[in-house]
Each structure stands twice: as C-alpha cells, then as structure tokens.
Amino acid sequence: MVNEDVILRFEHISKVFPGVKALDDISFDIHRGEVHVLLGENGAGKSTLIKILTGVYGADEGRILLNSQEVKPTGILESRALGIGTVFQENSLVPHLTVAENIFLSREIKNKANLIDWKKTYVECERWTKGLGVDIDPRIQVRRLSVAEQQIVEIAKILSQEPSIIILDEPTSTLSNNEINNLFNIINKLKEEKEITFIYISHRMEEIKYIGDRATVLRDGKYIGLVPDLNEANLDDIIKMIVGRTLDEKFPKRDVEVGEVLFEAKNLTVNKTIYDVSFNVRSGEVLGLAGLVGCGRTSTAKAIIGMLPKEKGKIRMEGKTVTINTPNDAIKLGIGYLPEDRKREGLLLDKPIRENITLPVLNKFKRMGLLSKAMESRTVMEYKEILSIKTPSIERKAKYLSGGNQQKVVFSKWLCAKTKLYIFDEPTRGIDVGSKSEIYRIINDLAAEGAAIIVISSELPEILGVCDRIVVMCEGRVTGEIGAGEATQEKIMKFAIGGVV
Amino acid sequence: MIWEIKTKKELAFTNKPWVSAILPLIILFVSMSIIKTDTFLTTSNIMNILRQSSTYAIMAVGMTFPIITGGIDLSQGSLLAVVAIVVGMVIRDTGNILLAVIAGLAIGVVIGTLNGVVIAFLGMPPFIMTLGTMRALRGVALLLTKGSPIDIKLESFRFMGTESLLGIPIPAYIFVLVAIAAQFILSKTSTGRFIFALGSNMEAAKISGVRTNWNRIKAYMISGICVAIASVLYISRLGSAQPIAGEGYELEAVAAAVIGGTSIVGGEGSAIGSIIGAVVVALIRNAMVLMQVSTYWQSIVIGLVIVVSVSIDIIRKRIESRRVN
Numbered sequence A: 001m002v003n004e005d006v007i008l009r010f011e012h013i014s015k016v017f018p019g020v021k022a023l024d025d026i027s028f029d030i031h032r033g034e035v036h037v038l039l040g041e042n043g044a045g046k047s048t049l050i051k052i053l054t055g056v057y058g059a060d061e062g063r064i065l066l067n068s069q070e071v072k073p074t075g076i077l078e079s080r081a082l083g084i085g086t087v088f089q090e091n092s093l094v095p096h097l098t099v100a101e102n103i104f105l106s107r108e109i110k111n112k113a114n115l116i117d118w119k120k121t122y123v124e125c126e127r128w129t130k131g132l133g134v135d136i137d138p139r140i141q142v143r144r145l146s147v148a149e150q151q152i153v154e155i156a157k158i159l160s161q162e163p164s165i166i167i168l169d170e171p172t173s174t175l176s177n178n179e180i181n182n183l184f185n186i187i188n189k190l191k192e193e194k195e196i197t198f199i200y201i202s203h204r205m206e207e208i209k210y211i212g213d214r215a216t217v218l219r220d221g222k223y224i225g226l227v228p229d230l231n232e233a234n235l236d237d238i239i240k241m242i243v244g245r246t247l248d249e250k251f252p253k254r255d256v257e258v259g260e261v262l263f264e265a266k267n268l269t270v271n272k273t274i275y276d277v278s279f280n281v282r283s284g285e286v287l288g289l290a291g292l293v294g295c296g297r298t299s300t301a302k303a304i305i306g307m308l309p310k311e312k313g314k315i316r317m318e319g320k321t322v323t324i325n326t327p328n329d330a331i332k333l334g335i336g337y338l339p340e341d342r343k344r345e346g347l348l349l350d351k352p353i354r355e356n357i358t359l360p361v362l363n364k365f366k367r368m369g370l371l372s373k374a375m376e377s378r379t380v381m382e383y384k385e386i387l388s389i390k391t392p393s394i395e396r397k398a399k400y401l402s403g404g405n406q407q408k409v410v411f412s413k414w415l416c417a418k419t420k421l422y423i424f425d426e427p428t429r430g431i432d433v434g435s436k437s438e439i440y441r442i443i444n445d446l447a448a449e450g451a452a453i454i455v456i457s458s459e460l461p462e463i464l465g466v467c468d469r470i471v472v473m474c475e476g477r478v479t480g481e482i483g484a485g486e487a488t489q490e491k492i493m494k495f496a497i498g499g500v501v
Numbered sequence B: 001m002i003w004e005i006k007t008k009k010e011l012a013f014t015n016k017p018w019v020s021a022i023l024p025l026i027i028l029f030v031s032m033s034i035i036k037t038d039t040f041l042t043t044s045n046i047m048n049i050l051r052q053s054s055t056y057a058i059m060a061v062g063m064t065f066p067i068i069t070g071g072i073d074l075s076q077g078s079l080l081a082v083v084a085i086v087v088g089m090v091i092r093d094t095g096n097i098l099l100a101v102i103a104g105l106a107i108g109v110v111i112g113t114l115n116g117v118v119i120a121f122l123g124m125p126p127f128i129m130t131l132g133t134m135r136a137l138r139g140v141a142l143l144l145t146k147g148s149p150i151d152i153k154l155e156s157f158r159f160m161g162t163e164s165l166l167g168i169p170i171p172a173y174i175f176v177l178v179a180i181a182a183q184f185i186l187s188k189t190s191t192g193r194f195i196f197a198l199g200s201n202m203e204a205a206k207i208s209g210v211r212t213n214w215n216r217i218k219a220y221m222i223s224g225i226c227v228a229i230a231s232v233l234y235i236s237r238l239g240s241a242q243p244i245a246g247e248g249y250e251l252e253a254v255a256a257a258v259i260g261g262t263s264i265v266g267g268e269g270s271a272i273g274s275i276i277g278a279v280v281v282a283l284i285r286n287a288m289v290l291m292q293v294s295t296y297w298q299s300i301v302i303g304l305v306i307v308v309s310v311s312i313d314i315i316r317k318r319i320e321s322r323r324v325n
C-alpha cells in the first residue's frame, strides 16, 4: 500500500530483553501531521519502541521506514539529524549545566568571533520556556529546578530544535493543568501550521482524547489495535483495549470512619519557600495537597520529614509535639514520604528491586540479627504481585524496569514500611490506568486500617477522586481548604492562583 | 527458591564484581607456575607471598568501605606509620602487648572517626579531608620519632608477624579473618546494606531513612580499624617502625580494591574482591623479583594491571547491560 500520507512506518519490529519479549512483531503507520498516541500498560513496550526509533536500542527484527526510506539510526544524534526530536520519559538534562546551556547543548549560538553569544542564547531560551507559559531563569542550574520545571526545559529543548517528528514520552506526568494547556496549544499550532508529526505517550486518559488524533494500543509487547479517531472513540473501549478487560470504577469508594487528628503541622516555615503552613490529618482520612507547580507542596512534605530545615513551626504526631531533623526520625515516628522524583530521590537504580523495597525498614528482615534474603524476597514478592510489577525477577536492577514499574517499586517501598502517616507525592506518576485504580484501592485500605494519608498531585481528577479534604497552596502559603463534597476543579484553581472564592 | 524463577542473567557470573580480578590472578599464577616452577611453586614462596600481601590486603579491605560510599581514604598510609610508632613506643616503654594493641586500635578508630565526621557533617570532599589527615599524620609520625626508627625486640610480640601455624603464616589467618568479618558486615548486616545504598544514591537513601551521616562515619572508622590491624602485623613482622612507613600504601590499597571490582564512584564492591586484588599485586611483585626484573618495571606492570582489570570490569558491566538491553 502506497500512501503519501505515511511519514513513518514500523514493520514487524521485535525486541527481546532477557526474560521479557518487550516488542513482538509490531507494525503500524504514522501519518504526517497527526498526533499519534501510543497506549499500553506499564511495561507494554511503548518506551522501547521509541528507543528503537531513536536508535538507543537496535531492533532484533523488523525495520523502520521514514518517508518510505529505511532508516536505522544508531543514536540520538543520528535520529536528530533525521528530524526526530525526543523528550524521553526519564530526564536527560545535564544537572550541573544551566537551563540555557542545556537547551542549546551542542547547538550553541555563536557570534562573529565564534564565541558563544550569551545574550542571544538567553533571549532565545526565554522565548521557548515562556512559550510554555513558565518563567524560568535561563542562568539557573538545572538541578535546582523542580521536576516539573525540568520537564518544561526538556520540552523546550526539543521544540527549539524544530524537528519534523516530535516524540513525547509521558510529557505531562509531572505537569499541572496550566503548563499542560500551554503545551497542547503549542502542539496544535505546530501541527496545523508546520505539519509537524507527534508521537505521544501518556497514561492520562482525559488528555489523550483531547490532544490525540489516532492511537495505537500495545499490550505485553504485542500490537492490539488502532483507534482510528480518538475524538469519536469511547474511553471505556480504549481502556478495555489497553488492559484487556473492563475496569470497574476508576476511583473505588471508600467507606471509612474518620478518626482522631493523627498529624498536625503548625506554622511550618522554610526559608524563602513556605510560610506558616498549618493543617492537620486525621486517622482514616485522605488529605489532598493541591496547587500549581512550585507552590510549595513538595517543600512542605520535605520540611515535615526533615529533608528541609524548618525555620519555624511545630509538628504534632498523635497529640505529642515531636522533633524531626532527618527522614530517619520521621520514619521512626511513623511518617513515610514517597518522593516525586523517582530517579533522583526514590530509587537505587543500580540495586535490585528487592533491596529498594526493603530499605526503609531493613531491620524487619533479620533472623538472629542477620539480614535474611529469604525473608526479604518473600515480602517483596507479595508487593510484586499486589502491584503487578512487571519483571522477570526481583533481583533485577531497578534501572532496567519501565518507568511505571519503577514507580510501583517506590510505592511498594512505602507500603512495606507500614507507617502511620503516608505522604504520597505524585503517587501515580507514570502509572497505567489499570494499576492506578489498584493504587487508589490500596490508599483506601490504608485509610481503613487507620492510617492518615496526604496525597500531593497535579492531576486534579485524582485529588478530587481520592481525597476527603483538600488543602490548596499558593506561593508557599495555604490559601484554602475544601471538603470533598463541595470541591470542584474551579474552586481548587481559584485558591491555587491565590484568589478567594 | 521456589517462589522465583531466576533468569540466566541474574545467575550469571558476570554479576559478581570481583570476577575481573580472578582472571589476572589465574593468569599470573598459572604462568608463573609454568615459567618458574622451581622457585615460584614452593611452599615457602607461596607463604611468603601471603605474608607480604597481608598488610596490603587488610588495608584494601578497609579501603573498600569508604570507596563504596563514593569516597576514599588517603590517610591510610600515614595512619599505618603513626599506629606502628605508637605500638612500638608502648611496647618499648611498658612491655605490655595488650596495651599497645589497644592503643593502636584506638588511634585507628579516632582518626577514622575524625575523617568520617568532617566528611559527613561538614560535607568536605573525602579526597581533600583524607589528603589533609594524610599529610598531618605523616608529620605526627616524624615528630613522635624525631625522624629515627623505633625498634622492637620483644619476641612474644614479633611472633605474630613472623611465625606460622600449621605451616601457614599467622598474618594470613588474620587477613582471612578480617576479610570474612568485612564481607559479613557488607552482605549480612544493615550497616553494610546502608553503606551500599548511600554510595549508590545518597538522596534516595536519606529519604528512605538511612542515617547517611552516621553510616558514612562508620565506613571511615572501619577503614581506620583495618589500618590499625594491618599496622600491628606490619611492625610485628618487621620489628621496626619507621616514620616513613606505609608511604604510598593507600594507593596500593586503592589499586587492590579497584582491581577487585570495587567501583570508584561508589555503590559497588566486595571485601573478597579487594583481597584478591591485593594478592594479585603481591603476586606481581613476587614474580618480578623471581624473574629478576628491576623494581622500576614493577610499577609499570602494576599500573598496567590496574588499567586491564578495570577494563575487564567495564566490559563486564557492558555485557551485563547488553544482556539486559
């Protein structure tokens, strides 16, 4: 079939990793100027396909046709030369370089004397980040940025290369509505004005209908089918294609008697980031912390567990004032924090899944004073089953898991710690639809067992779906509190931009 | 294990960091056994190698700990001298061996703790901090001795370093014991797991409740204790403590650890590997002596072996990730 519309064609692509058939005879077409969505559960093979297209891995079988020409890039640089720009699922910025240096890495803007023209670089840099609706100082080192800001920089970097095919692997998993809208505007503009083609991966079902034109669904490395028109398609049908069964409700109901106040923060203040933050959580309650990117939710959590020094403020646990200087103190008091950045703060990438999950409560896995691998393995296998972590072995290093499965490992780690207060910062980041409701169910179970839970999330439907009460922050301060009954996205947004209802 | 099917990769030998040292060890041993059967493959020579490698081996085991945390302990060589001198002086003045050994170990613990505390709490780069203690302790060694060596003649003390038990030199027993203890700490205790964890990702380890400061300090303490043990053996073998004793030994220890598969960027390593590394270095020296190669060449060859075994290590990791990739 000759179709002049086809810009990219995958033909019989297969790829095997030991113990996993990551891709199994995948064939499909991508049309010029469409936003083609790749769908599938965690570990379905989406990122692997992208990595084959960009030459990070070689395919075991099959070929890729770009404009009817077979291409075989052997690395990012070659694929970039072919006009393919990629925002990978995992951050690929250089942490110690500035925003501008990262964006123009190896494409430095030079002046007549062949030196870097910094003035122009900074102007260009701001043009791209502002286009995404975010004010980021081009002179700041990337490692000082929040996860969301880093994501923006990453996207800006690719956009500024002006490729003809742009691949976005879960670009929105860390962003909040505001930035997502800006991103979508840009995508639509590039698509219409310049006929740029997008390959888009996301687990956020609401957005793919909005942004995508067609979708391809993968499951366990196999091609499941094509959704010819996302606009027309029914979400439930798509989800059924993805998980292979119908899903019961997305946010399972919780029927828990909310108990006494378990945790209380009073006037928490951290130098130049949060001011007089006060709130409480009761046992059996799920409290949401909402707000725009950079509003201080993560800093609040980090101040609580002693990762950030508190200038002022008190923490009370079960009615007693407690001192927390390090996360170790926090865990001893029964407070666990699941960080938002799994790669930087959540995982020991070079260590096995088993060692990652047992780390916070390692002392529980001792027999006669010595670590017992058998005890560890037994517990870890349980969590592997519960969260369906896709891996041939729990001894596999964490770095070899797919993004969503890595997230499940970090989540298991805190389940395994069995604390009284759980602070989950973007708990479902990168997790597929099926497993998401599993995680919400687990959150309900934890609440039913009397734990208190704080959920920080940029995904408003998630906040609305799982929380009993929502505290909204803006620029480091608490600006509002809403009960689940009366909460709406609009109300949250109003508080989040500092307004009053 | 019934509940888990291991894939080939997880069982594969390429998973063990110390394999890179086994190969040079075997090659060296076999080729020497063939070339110099009469002089190399004799009990007395083998025992001699064991005796000579004991100091380095114990130091290398100690060095493994700071390196796994992502650091290094450059003060080892100077610490060896200070401990040797103090042990010598105590024996000379009191004749009390137990007191001398306790004093030596105490110094090891104190200096290790000092290194660890400054590195962990002040955030001083380990290279700089231990470079400082390395220079300062060398000065202390010279001050204590006013530049001249201290001799020990007490037979009951010399026994430890010079005698054999069942035909095997006593230092060999001690280094095996130290290695077993260290390997045990690394693989069977939470301290060991924490040291690996913080070496592999300090932030994540801290958020997971690992007391990163305290465990880093422990790593330097263990290094100090190992040096103290090595030093006691050293002086009891040689019977004399020079103020310049142990100069450059820290780099030998780093070499042994690295040859043994310990990753210089942290997060990976084993006591067994470092022991094998130390034996490899000792074998090379011995081989050179037997073949009457000048000492200048020793350095060149050891340099090459370091590069070769680290290359093997890198290739091993490539194979691992290719198998998985």
Ligand SMILES: Nc1ncnc2c1ncn2[C@@H]1O[C@H](COP(=O)(O)OP(=O)(O)OP(=O)(O)O)[C@@H](O)[C@H]1O
Pocket (backbone or CB within 6 Å): A017, A018, A020, A021, A022, A040, A041, A042, A043, A044, A045, A046, A047, A048, A049, A089, A390, A391, A399, A400, A401, A402, A403, A404, A405, A430, A432, B324, B325
């Ligand atoms: N480098 C690797 N080594 C070994 N196995 C790998 C590697 N990369 C991916 N895999 C495995 O291949 C499968 C597909 O992974 P991939 O990253 O493509 O999933 P994904 O669809 O992107 O999932 P997610 O939604 O979680 O990001 C998974 O089972 C994963 O564990």
Ligand SMILES: [Mg+2]
Pocket (backbone or CB within 6 Å): A046, A047, A048, A089, A169, A402, A403, A404
């Ligand atoms: Mg992926």
